[in-house]
Amino acid sequence: MTAAKLLHALDLAGCGPHVDGHILRLRSAPPKELARYIAPLQTGLRAILAKRHWYYTATPGTHRAGGELDPTQPLPSTAYLLYTEGDPQWDRIPAHWHDEMPELFAPIAKKKGAA
Secondary structure (H helix, E strand, O other), X not given: OOHHHHHHHHHHOOOOOEEEOOEEEOOOOOOHHHHHHXXXXXXXXXXXXHOOOEEEEEOOOOOOOOEEOOOOOOEOOOEEEEEEXXXXXXXXXXXXXXXXXXXXXXXXXXXXXXX
């Protein structure tokens, strides 16, 4: 699941996602199968709707700085914090989301020569 796919699905479900300041709002409750993705991808949804950039920082100790995110792609497996341009703060990705919703994250790339 990506932010772009979730936005499309919410639109098709008639949820009317929109941005109010720094807050994502829905005109109606989302279907249960979509609701679980809103918290993890709300920064990406707001970035798309507000036409702003979307960023991440990598998990400490991964030797990756982070960068800009593409809402049509899964989150990097090393993503730790998410941010929509103009937000007052970053949103942390709880570790359990990796286990509970692996479809949100790109597969971890294997090192060359690893079996």
